[in-house]
Amino acid sequence: xSSPDAEAAVPGAPAAGHAxxxxxxxxxxxxxxxxxxxxxxxxxGHAxxxxxxxxxxxxxxxxxxxxxxxxxGHAxxxxxxxxxxxxxxxxxxxxxxxxxxxxxxxxxxxxxxxxxxxVDDPPMTETGVILMGLDAERLLTGLGLATVTDDxxxxxxxxxxxxxxxxxxLPAGAMLAEGTSRWLSAREVLQAVGGGGTTSGSPRQAWAxxxxxxxxxxxxxxxxxxxxxxxxxxxxxGEVDARAxxxxxxxxxxxPT
Amino acid sequence: xxxxxxxxxxxxxxxxxxxxAYPAFGxxxxxxxxxxxxxxAADVVIVGAGPAxxxxxxxxxxxxxxxxxxxxxxxxxxxxxxERIDMLDxxxxxxxxxxxxxxxxxxxxxxxxxxxxHWVRLIAAERHEIRMAQAGHRSVVPVDVFEAYCRHIxxxxxxxxxxxxxxxxxxxxxxxxxxxxxxxxxxxxxxxxLCLGEERAxxxxxxxxxxxVPPGVSYxxxxxxxxxxxxxxxxxxxxxxxLLTNAIKAGQRVHWVLREAQExxxxxxxxxxxFRAEGRACFDGVPWADRLAVMRRERRASVMFEFRPLLRAxxxxxxxxxxxxxxxxxxxxxxxxxxxxxxxxxxxxxxDRVLLALGTTLSTGAGLLPDxxxxxxxxxxxxxxxxxxxxxxxxxxxxxxxxxxxxxxAARNIDGHxxxxxxxxxxxxxxxxxxxxxxxxxxDRPVAHV
Numbered sequence: 001x002s003s004p005d006a007e008a009a010v011p012g013a014p015a016a017g018h019a020x021x022x023x024x025x026x027x028x029x030x031x032x033x034x035x036x037x038x039x040x041x042x043x044x045g046h047a048x049x050x051x052x053x054x055x056x057x058x059x060x061x062x063x064x065x066x067x068x069x070x071x072x073g074h075a076x077x078x079x080x081x082x083x084x085x086x087x088x089x090x091x092x093x094x095x096x097x098x099x100x101x102x103x104x105x106x107x108x109x110x111x112x113x114x115x116x117x118x119v120d121d122p123p124m125t126e127t128g129v130i131l132m133g134l135d136a137e138r139l140l141t142g143l144g145l146a147t148v149t150d151d152x153x154x155x156x157x158x159x160x161x162x163x164x165x166x167x168x169x170l171p172a173g174a175m176l177a178e179g180t181s182r183w184l185s186a187r188e189v190l191q192a193v194g195g196g197g198t199t200s201g202s203p204r205q206a207w208a209x210x211x212x213x214x215x216x217x218x219x220x221x222x223x224x225x226x227x228x229x230x231x232x233x234x235x236x237x238g239e240v241d242a243r244a245x246x247x248x249x250x251x252x253x254x255x256p257t
Numbered sequence: 258x259x260x261x262x263x264x265x266x267x268x269x270x271x272x273x274x275x276x277x278a279y280p281a282f283g284x285x286x287x288x289x290x291x292x293x294x295x296x297x298a299a300d301v302v303i304v305g306a307g308p309a310x311x312x313x314x315x316x317x318x319x320x321x322x323x324x325x326x327x328x329x330x331x332x333x334x335x336x337x338x339x340e341r342i343d344m345l346d347x348x349x350x351x352x353x354x355x356x357x358x359x360x361x362x363x364x365x366x367x368x369x370x371x372x373x374x375h376w377v378r379l380i381a382a383e384r385h386e387i388r389m390a391q392a393g394h395r396s397v398v399p400v401d402v403f404e405a406y407c408r409h410i411x412x413x414x415x416x417x418x419x420x421x422x423x424x425x426x427x428x429x430x431x432x433x434x435x436x437x438x439x440x441x442x443x444x445x446x447x448x449x450x451l452c453l454g455e456e457r458a459x460x461x462x463x464x465x466x467x468x469x470v471p472p473g474v475s476y477x478x479x480x481x482x483x484x485x486x487x488x489x490x491x492x493x494x495x496x497x498x499x500l501l502t503n504a505i506k507a508g509q510r511v512h513w514v515l516r517e518a519q520e521x522x523x524x525x526x527x528x529x530x531x532f533r534a535e536g537r538a539c540f541d542g543v544p545w546a547d548r549l550a551v552m553r554r555e556r557r558a559s560v561m562f563e564f565r566p567l568l569r570a571x572x573x574x575x576x577x578x579x580x581x582x583x584x585x586x587x588x589x590x591x592x593x594x595x596x597x598x599x600x601x602x603x604x605x606x607x608x609d610r611v612l613l614a615l616g617t618t619l620s621t622g623a624g625l626l627p628d629x630x631x632x633x634x635x636x637x638x639x640x641x642x643x644x645x646x647x648x649x650x651x652x653x654x655x656x657x658x659x660x661x662x663x664x665x666x667a668a669r670n671i672d673g674h675x676x677x678x679x680x681x682x683x684x685x686x687x688x689x690x691x692x693x694x695x696x697x698x699x700x701d702r703p704v705a706h707v
Contacts, residue, residue, distance in 0.1 A: 019629060022505070113525070116388040116389075116391065116392060117388065119381055119384035119385050119387075119388060120381070121382075123376040125378035126373050126374075126376040127373075127374055127376065130370055130373060145280070148280045149280040153275060153374035153375060153376075153377075154277050154279065154280065154374075155280075156366070156368060156374055157279065157374060157409055158280055160278050160365060160366050160409075160413055160414055161279060161409075161413045164413045164414060164415070165415075170280070
């Protein structure tokens with residue numbers, strides 16, 4: 001099973017922020033739904049460029065499929081190589097250089113095998129790698145909604161519902177304002193604790209690091225949802241800061257109904 | 258070539274999990290159907306609130322078309338679909354995660370991500386299937402997850418507020434509107450979308466005298482009396498496989514009558530190519546006769562691979578007897594409420610109950626629309642290939658199996674719904690923009706970017 005350490009050991013892995021940006025570039029070109037796709041691309045640390053290469057070489061109808069392929073560990077090309085050789089002995093596999101040269105495969109002493117992320121990882125990790133791919137406005141709205149409920153996964157879906165309108169009790173704009181306020185309050189504390197720490201190329205490891213940072217910070221009585229959304233905001237702090245600076249009134253915070 | 262033979266454990270996803278209520282709605286979620294009757298007029302009426310109707314409503318929402326009424330004979334979005342699935346105790350869908358990418362082109366949460374967000378509620382086998390999907394493999398979807406996802410999508414696009422229970426009796430098509438007549442009310446709409454799905458195929462005439470189903474014989478969606486000791490299942494598809502499996506697990510003595518020489522196991526019910534563009538290309542602008550030939554070849558009953566180990570084991574140890582290559586020519590009631598299947602070429606197979614799972618017939622719109630508007634051709638409606646509207650009733654559209662001769666055999670599947678929905682919703686939104694006949698469409702109709 002893949003562990004954060006194993007993911008981090010892959011040479012050439014770009015920083016998570018770069019991976020996410022690549023995935024979003026793919027999104028803008030293909031009208032990918034939901035920003036969670038960005039997280040999928042980023043889920044591996046290797047992301048979209050490889051995925052697009054896979055797309056063009058396999059006539060897949062949508063980049064979405066390629067991006068999903070990339071979700072497994074080392075981009076789609078590596079994933080396919082693995083598919084075709086999963087029953088081969090480890091040595092034979094390595095000797096043929098299968099497993100994705102883009103990930104540094106084939107080199108002496110480099111383990112080019114990979115496995116899918118574990119199925120018994122904490123549920124928060126699975127949620128986290130999705131949250132860290134959401135756009136800044138969704139994250140801030142979710143941080144606001146974390147004052148209402150303490151389940152980060154449920155919040156992610158509720159933000160979707162709020163942004164579609166029709167929920168009079170919890171208007172998206174108000175939740176965005178609340179979340180922006182909470183982010184601005186926590187931002188300096190997180191900065192003081194986290195400083196300019198390095199970012200892991202593994203999204204799962206990056207998530208674990210960010211969550212640890214939030215837990216170590218003195219941000220008052222924060223439940224799991226608040227901590228999760230602060231961790232995701234911290235990982236995407238450049239965009240989140242920019243969105244917070246614009247204020248909740250600017251831009252679309254929901255949809256016409 | 259990699260051979261992937263999934264195990265029967267994948268069929269055993271739990272049903273009826275305690276899904277959390279969304280904080281915005283509290284414990285009342287999902288809401289019931291709105292009281293009373295729908296408004297007398299709407300931009301769009303969607304007939305059928307199954308998965309296809311839900312997809313159409315959601316896509317129209319994103320195109321700024323919110324004046325929608327959904328009509329369904331059952332309770333709520335996807336209600337009948339799920340009722341029938343539960344009747345079979347079916348726990349997973351055949352359409353894999355890859356075929357459920359949500360509303361085309363928008364940022365709504367997809368089924369796969371929805372499942373991941375509920376990681377804590379999934380069993381290990383279900384989590385493993387998600388990893389398979391992420392790796393690009395075929396992977397089965399729990400019905401329980403699908404139902405919860407449908408609730409989320411219906412809530413997100415305010416479909417509950419727009420769905421009324423009604424049985425549609427007919428549509429009258431005018432030059433500028435469609436009138437939909439139901440058992441309870443009439444309403445007028447600029448456009449109607451028929452998401453009718455499929456009905457169970459009846460037994461051929463002559464299998465028994467008269468129209469009434471004889472004692473001892475049931476269709477798959479009829480209740481089976483308690484205390485049934487032996488069953489004879491007729492059919493070669495997934496429904497038959499569920500009937501067989503349920504009977505074997507219940508300790509019943511089981512006979513399976515197959516017309517084909519061999520049962521057929523397949524991941525999807527049609528070849529995977531038909532879920533991609535190259536498969537649809539077999540139908541796009543292709544001569545009608547060629548399409549018919551592909552349809553006849555591809556629309557064959559098959560069973561998911563997951564059933565194979567159990568059925569083979571049951572056959573090996575005598576719990577199941579498979580009568581291969583035996584066409585059925587009739588059913589005979591026997592004393593004591595039992596029945597026997599008569600086989601072509603002689604012979605009978607008797608049991609306490611004969612269960613018929615003979616496939617489905619698509620709803621073309623016949624019976625709702627006048628025959629000349631349906632334009633039936635070899636059992637298929639005459640649809641415009643670009644927009645999926647009826648060529649002779651351009652304000653009425655079809656999504657689902659009825660679009661098969663345009664989109665190929667996958668039209669009946671989730672993936673086909675998505676492709677059809679994109680065409681239909683886009684066409685309706687564009688026509689509403691330019692349609693001033695009802696005078697109800699603002700020129701600056703907002704289009705949602707969520």
